Amino acid sequence: MRKVWAVVRREFVERVRSKWFWVTAVLGPLFFGAIVIIPMKLQASGGGAKRVVVVDGTTTGFGARVADSLTRNPEFTIVGRAVFGAGVADSLARQVGAKQLDGFLIVTDSTVETGLAEYDASNVSSFRHIEALRGVLDRLAVNARLERAGVDPGLVNRAQLRVDLRTRKISGSKTTGESSAQSFGLAYVMAIVLFLVITIYGVNVMSSVLEEKTTRVVEVLVSSLRPFQLLLGKVVGVGAVSMFQFLIWLVGGTLVLSRAAALLGGLAPPEATAEQVALELPTVAAATIGVFLTYFLGGFLLYSAMFAVVGAISSNEQEARQAQLPVMFLLMIAYLSVFALATNPGSAYAVALSLIPFTAPIAMPVRWAAGSLPGYEIGLSLGILAAAIVGVTWTAARIYRIGILMTGKRPSVKELARWVRA
Amino acid sequence: MLTPMVALERVTKRFAGHTAVDGLSLSVPPGVIFGLLGPNGAGKTTTIRMIMDILEPDEGTVRLFGQEFGGRSHSARAGYLPEERGLYPRMRVLDVLVFLAEVKGVSRRVAGPKADEWLDRLGLGDWRLRRVNELSKGMQQKVQFISTVLHDPDLVILDEPFLGLDPVNTQVVKDAVVELRRRGKTIVFSTHIMEQAEKLCDELCIIARGKKLVDGTLSDIKRTHGGHHLVVGFDGSAGAAQPVFLDRQLVKKADDYGQYAELELAAGADAQMILQRLVASGVRLSRFELMEPSLNRIFIDLVGSEAARPEARPDA
Known part of the structure; x- marks a missing residue:
């Protein structure tokens, strides 16, 4: 275990030490803040x-x-x-x-x-x-x-006096402060964040595997720890970095949004300010954050195992970029379905996407944010996701074990199947 | 008898389409420098990888320190320098060393000071907080060597340790290897450069195409595979000596370097006779010496030109 810990520690420390981590940490909230604020600002001023x-x-x-x-x-x-x-x-x-x-x-x-x-x-x-x-x-x-x-x-x-329909989302049996426009916005932002972050950190795992492979450090490592220990340490280490990143974003994002109220205050028509601004700032329930993080973690574990395989079977960056496409497409299915998921979270299509483990990490949080979900569906989807993580990681570890020591030609699908059985 | 540090028993490893190591048995006693020699593609690296648990043998057993486990279970007692060197290019030198020691089961508190000590000893003290990719190739090689021996292993396995080293660094590594043996460590190293093996090895094993050709102590091998050898040095042209070299009555085989030649005497031939003939031919001799054959000579005789050609290796 101490050996795995050493790997976790290295992945974490080296990443958090890098410039890019802090650039993302700072730009992340600004970027997502901009997504929320700029349309509001444009709408408020409108020329x-x-x-x-x-x-x-x-x-x-x-x-x-x-x-x-x-x-x-x-x-x-x-x-x-x-x-x-x-x-x-x-x-x-x-x-x-x-x-x-x-x-x-x-x-x-x-x-x-x-x-x-x-x-x-x-x-x-x-x-x-x-x-x-x-x-x-x-x-x-x-x-x-x-x-x-x-x-x-x-x-x-x-x-003809029109009805002013006020929408408030009921989550569980409690009325939340989330309005329907907000729910949609939240679902959309969640999908973007999940997609970006799973991709970014999945690719992080991939390039870490690839770096060890191309520099041949892996040979020394594998003589000291089992390939599975190495893979485990890597995934946990990168996962910890992503959680740390979220923590920074959460704190940073809260700051940016609380400033946003003041910012918008100056732009909105004076008489509407207080009510309008208060309404448009997303009030995100703790349960929503919980669902988001749970599915992020599941999605990250599932996809990082697949990205690790991509790294293990490639011999250079170019090959890896090509080989990662199928994995990206898999993740993109749910991302591209955001609109359908958010407008109709109860449809058969939405249910299907949240039961398929490869799309569930994005589909479920989006549906959760867009409308309430029965508990058994969340349970079922999480169960399938967990089973898939175990299965995919097992398969990935078997390919990884052989792939990291291979050089030269990228293996065919048939060869990969043989490695898994071996 | 002492328990061998490394013992391979009829170990076989096959890759798709060819056998890299074929029923190889060998035994490395403690406290020696053991050379694993062979032409390119003979199976040296595959053998070492099986010793280090990187590859699993298809057949046979590998024992380290008398136990039926390979290098991974003994990572704290074994140091391994792979043939293809590599470190994390963006990590600091000290961090890399500590990490690689940690992975072998050494605690950070122990590894840190030791790394500093080694860096100072090999003249890299000023570079400890630099990134690996700021170092020259030679310095990186030294760092890698430090990572191999930092945790003070009893068994050090070096795959082609002199590959790509300049003469100065070759000397540094050689000194370090000799120093390790003096401290009672066991060193196994592979090479295809016989001159180095001849100077360093106490014991050796020559393999080709995955099979053992010969093993034992250097002096035993020289004795059994020696035959009568003669070294002749010329002062000026050796052209006139050719008829003597080609006389199969006297010379079984001649390895002519122009200024210098190694001759293997034909059965029953007399060295004095050759000396007379050479003097009579008019060449000027600078050296005439009866001697043991060089390891290089034995190697080439054993391996032969045929076996030196490696089979196609789809999986190097």
Whole structure:
């Protein structure tokens, strides 16, 4: 055991001593912080209020009502009204080109009749502004049509009062503070982190195996400890580094996010600040962190054994890069399914992915974050994963044992099968 | 009789398509320098790897210190320098040494000071906190040698220890080997360079194609495989001596180096006769000496040009 400990210690100390560890430690939270904050920031600022001219081609005063309504909307500044006519659109387009205007909205009588209007602007991809415009036009067009049919628009407005659906996730039987948008965001971030970290540390194990093989240190090592002890020490050592990395990220991430509130405070509209910001910061339940770490550990053990095999059967970096592709693809299946998993965590596909041990390490935490899961499913998935870890590690150790001493040609699948049986 | 430090009994190792070691038995008594000699591809490294537990023999047994376990179980008592050298390039010299000692079962507290002591002794004291890849090849070789002997093993196994060393470092390693024996350690080393083996070995075993050709003490082997040998040195051209060398009545075999020749006398031939003929031929002699054959001579005679050609080794 002391020999295994020596290997664990070396892997840990050498890695934590390296520049890259600290670069990742610092950049990690910044990177993930950026993923969370930048979209929020963009949404909050969104380029500010749009300066818009309303081109009125209506004969019923509908255009005036649109302009009036938009004036009261903080998203827009109505800088003027123009009467629809030849050449008006062209001259406004020039103003947009010269950045004196952000855009102009053309409403005509047919807007009410057929529901057609036109918004020409330098930026038509700002989802929020387009939605706001559409909302205003919709409401006013409906009102105008109702009015013409003799219905009181005030009555209709009251009748159409929209339901504000607040979503809160129930985990176990407790209501958590996680909202649905947050759940999705959390699931997504978890998938990214799991994928990246399993890959990074799996590849770490691989290059460690490869380094010992190419430098031939392995021969001295194997004369002192069993290949399995060496593999075990390596996986545990690198795993410990990853846990240490998480610890740093957790502490660092908490700091960045607590600062984020202050950061966002300055950017969001003043009256919305407190509530909005508090809501959008992820509140992550301890159970979620537990599930995340458990599956990370399982995924890391499973994949690092496979990455170790890749290192053991390759003789140089290039070969290893090629040989690692199948392993990467396996991990990517779950990663690429994040959307399906998060939007429909109860589907047959999602259940299948969480029972297959190679996809479960990403699929399960994503489903957990997106919606609650029955306990027996977690138990079953963890059981299968544990069995797979034992099986894969056993197979990997048998290949590793022979592979690390091999030089030259990479073995074929048939040869690998023979090594496993040997 | 003393328990042999290393004992191989009819050990066989096959790789896909060929037999690397074929029924090899050998025994290394304590306190000697034992040479494992053979041409390239003879199975020396495979034999050593089986002794060190890196490979398992297909047949036969390997005993170390009288027990039926290979090097791994005795890693604290055995030091191993593999043929293909290598250290962790990005680790500090001292850390590598301590780690490799730890893996053999030595505690960090013991290993640290010992590593410092050895580094100082081999003139690497200033380099202890440098990374391995900042060291020259020769310095790395020394570090690797230190890692082999740092834990003060009773048995030191060196696979081609002089390979790739410059004359200065060859001397350093040779001195260290002699010093180890003086302290009662047993050294097994493999080589295909006979001059070194001849100077260092007490006992040796010559193998070719995985089979033992001969083993025993150096003097015994010389006696049994000797025959009558003659060394002739020339002052100037040896051209005129050719007819003498080719006279099968007198000379069974001649190994002519131009300025120098080793002759094996034909059965019943007289060295005096050869001297007379050489003088008569007009060559100027600088040396004329009856002697034991060199190990190199015996090796080449035994192994033969045929066996020196290794079989295809798919798995070197």
